[in-house]
Amino acid sequence: MSGPLAGCRVIELAHIMAGPVAGLMLADMGADVVKVEKLSGDDTRRFVPPTIECESAAFLMMNRNKRGIVLDLKSEDGRQALQRLVRDADVLIENYRLGTMEKLGLGYESLRQLNPGLIYCEVSGFGRTGPYAHRGGFDLIAQGMSGLMSITGEAPGRQPVKVGAPISDITAGIVAAMGIAAAYAHKLKTGQGQKVDTSLFEAAITHTYWQSAIAFATGDSPQAMGSAHPLNAPYQAFQTADGWINIGAANQANWERMLTLIEAAELNDDPRFSSNAMRIENRVVLAETLSLVFLKHSTAHWLEAFEKAGVPAGPVLSITEMHADPQALAREMIVSTDHPLAGEVKTIGHPVKFSETPGGVKRPAPLMGQHTAEVLREIGYSESEIVAMAAAGVIKLADSPTQSQ
Numbered sequence: 001m002s003g004p005l006a007g008c009r010v011i012e013l014a015h016i017m018a019g020p021v022a023g024l025m026l027a028d029m030g031a032d033v034v035k036v037e038k039l040s041g042d043d044t045r046r047f048v049p050p051t052i053e054c055e056s057a058a059f060l061m062m063n064r065n066k067r068g069i070v071l072d073l074k075s076e077d078g079r080q081a082l083q084r085l086v087r088d089a090d091v092l093i094e095n096y097r098l099g100t101m102e103k104l105g106l107g108y109e110s111l112r113q114l115n116p117g118l119i120y121c122e123v124s125g126f127g128r129t130g131p132y133a134h135r136g137g138f139d140l141i142a143q144g145m146s147g148l149m150s151i152t153g154e155a156p157g158r159q160p161v162k163v164g165a166p167i168s169d170i171t172a173g174i175v176a177a178m179g180i181a182a183a184y185a186h187k188l189k190t191g192q193g194q195k196v197d198t199s200l201f202e203a204a205i206t207h208t209y210w211q212s213a214i215a216f217a218t219g220d221s222p223q224a225m226g227s228a229h230p231l232n233a234p235y236q237a238f239q240t241a242d243g244w245i246n247i248g249a250a251n252q253a254n255w256e257r258m259l260t261l262i263e264a265a266e267l268n269d270d271p272r273f274s275s276n277a278m279r280i281e282n283r284v285v286l287a288e289t290l291s292l293v294f295l296k297h298s299t300a301h302w303l304e305a306f307e308k309a310g311v312p313a314g315p316v317l318s319i320t321e322m323h324a325d326p327q328a329l330a331r332e333m334i335v336s337t338d339h340p341l342a343g344e345v346k347t348i349g350h351p352v353k354f355s356e357t358p359g360g361v362k363r364p365a366p367l368m369g370q371h372t373a374e375v376l377r378e379i380g381y382s383e384s385e386i387v388a389m390a391a392a393g394v395i396k397l398a399d400s401p402t403q404s405q
Contacts, residue, residue, distance in 0.1 A: 003030020003359030008184060010034065010091040011082075012066065013106075015042045017139070017166060018123045018200060019095035020062040021173020026091070026180060027065035028350035029359040034375055035066045036082065038073070039396060041368055052342040060365045064337055064347050068366025069375050070396035073104055077394045084379045086111050086118060090187065091180055095123040098134050108195050118193040119183045123176045127199040137200045142168035146204030147221075151211050156223035168204035175203050228287070233279040234258075237316060238291055243299040248312035252276065261309045262293050337364035369396035 008031040012023035020035075020042075027033040035042070047058040072078040083106075086092060092111065094101055101107045108120040122128055125137015143149050143162045153161035179196040187193055205212075210230055211222040222230050229235035232250040249258040252275075259265050267273050267289070272282040279286055294302060299315055306313035317325065323334050323346070333349040342364075350359055372395050376386050389395045 002357065002362075003028070004354055004357040005181070005184070005359075006030035006357070008032070008090045009088060010093065010180075011036060011085055011089050013082075013092060013094040013096070013101075014123065015095065016044055017062060017169040018172040018176070018203075019093050020044075021170055022093050022121065022123060022176035022180065023066060024062060024064065025174060025177035025350075028361060029181075029352070029354075030357070031091070033066040034085070034371070035063060035068045035366065036073075036085075037068060037070045037368065039070060039393070041070070045368070052339075052345060055339065055342045055365075060339065060342065060345050061347055063365035064345075064361055065363055066366060067371035067375060068369065069372040070369040071372075072394050073106070075392075075394050077389055077392070079105060081376065081379075081381075081389075081395070082106060083111070083114055085375070086115055088379065089115065089118060090184060091119045091121065093121045093123065093176065093180070097136055098124065098128060112193060116193055117187055117191055119180055119187060119196060120193070121176050121180050121183075121196040122198075123172055124197075124199050126201045128197045132201070139166035139169040139200060142200035142204040146201060147208050147211065148204055151208070151222055151224055153224035154226045158224070161224070167207065168200040171206065172198055172200045172203035175206070228283060231280070232276060233283045233286060234290055236287065238287070238294040240294050240299045240302055241297055244316040245294065245299050245302050245306075246314050246316060247306070250312070254311050255279075257309050258306075258311050261305055261311065262290075264293065332360070335361050337361060339364035340367060367398050370398040372397050 005026055008026070010023060010026050010031045010033040012019065012033055012035045014020050014023060014035075015037075023033045023035065042059060042063070044059040044062060045056050048056050050057045052060060071081055073082060102110075108118075108122075111120060112118055124133075125142065126132035126135055140162055143152075144160070146168065148167070149160045149162055152163055153159070175198050176196065179198060183194050183196050214220070214222050214230055227237040227246070229250070232248075234255075235248050235250045237244050237246050247258070249255045255276075256268060259268055271278065273279050273286055303313060303315060315321075322328055328334055331349070331353075333351070334346060335349045336344050336346050339345045345364055347361060349361060352359075373386050376389075376395070377383075381389075386395070386397075390397050
């Protein structure tokens with residue numbers, strides 16, 4: 001693998017999303033990520049439908065760029081194999097419930113004895129300290145407890161709405177990768193490893209920066225506002241003759257340019273709309289006034305007009321429309337891998353581009369146990385030992401008759 005993290009070896013003992021996102025980010029930046037699955041496989045292998053040639057689409061997305069092995073960590077031989085793997089690793093990622101790794105003898109304090117330079121990243125529901133440390137966590141729970149669901153939706157008083165994407169899972173994975181990269185920089189300077197601890201709850205809270213700033217200043221909790229912004233107006237979605245458009249006239253200059261564009265300069269003389277503060281106070285009537293204008297023409301008409309005027313605006317795309325967007329394609333955010341069973345598999349690209357050490361998506365998600373033998377050989381296991389471990393059910397190999405179970 002190429003990329004700024006080339007040479008960094010990562011063990012991913014994580015399942016479903018948050019931990020695998022961290023591994024995915026590191027792998028896209030060149031790290032050698034070895035995903036360790038249990039005998040039954042990562043849970044996302046069973047997140048079906050949809051499938052691509054019987055392979056879970058969810059698993060294929062979250063585990064590209066990784067090598068995959070299968071170990072029974074409940075067995076002594078399986079734990080010994082992992083310990084041998086840890087000796088030469090830089091990073092270990094796990095997202096089990098509090099105490100699970102310790103019960104297996106694979107907690108941070110145990111593994112740091114084998115490798116003092118190990119960066120041990122824990123991604124959990126609520127973090128490893130505090131009154132909720134023992135709780136399991138899911139994205140929905142984190143969104144609700146972080147306050148996100150109270151500010152998401154069309155208006156106050158309606159049924160709670162979560163962000164459509166599992167935003168706390170994804171953000172926790174990205175934050176974990178950020179923490180790991182920082183700890184790795186420290187290790188390269190000092191040789192010292194450390195524990196990195198983050199959670200879905202904390203990751204979700206970071207999405208409340210604006211709303212928390214308002215609450216700290218006023219003592220009031222912001223409410224759901226649809227697509228509108230709590231600190232700027234007009235800054236929201238408006239319906240057009242044939243769809244929707246997002247408009248970000250978020251400062252006075254853009255506001256005045258927009259008024260010129262829509263031939264409504266008189267609105268700037270209206271005391272209700274003369275400043276951003278007044279536009280926020282009168283956001284509802286402002287939106288009603290502007291909506292009548294934008295309904296007169298198509299989305300394409302307005303996008304072209306806003307582009308010429310230099311006012312930020314954009315369409316509201318579906319997921320499949322986004323996949324075909326020329327900017328997404330130009331930035332390599334939609335890329336393909338060649339999977340041994342599923343064939344060409346499209347996936348989301350890496351969102352950071354490096355001028356001197358380019359990373360990217362280089363390999364498809366692994367088959368169940370695809371790299372078990374390969375990785376065990378690298379840490380000193382003989383062919384006869386590997387065969388014996390497979391026969392004993394300690395590992396699974398890609399060509400094992402039990403692979404699909």
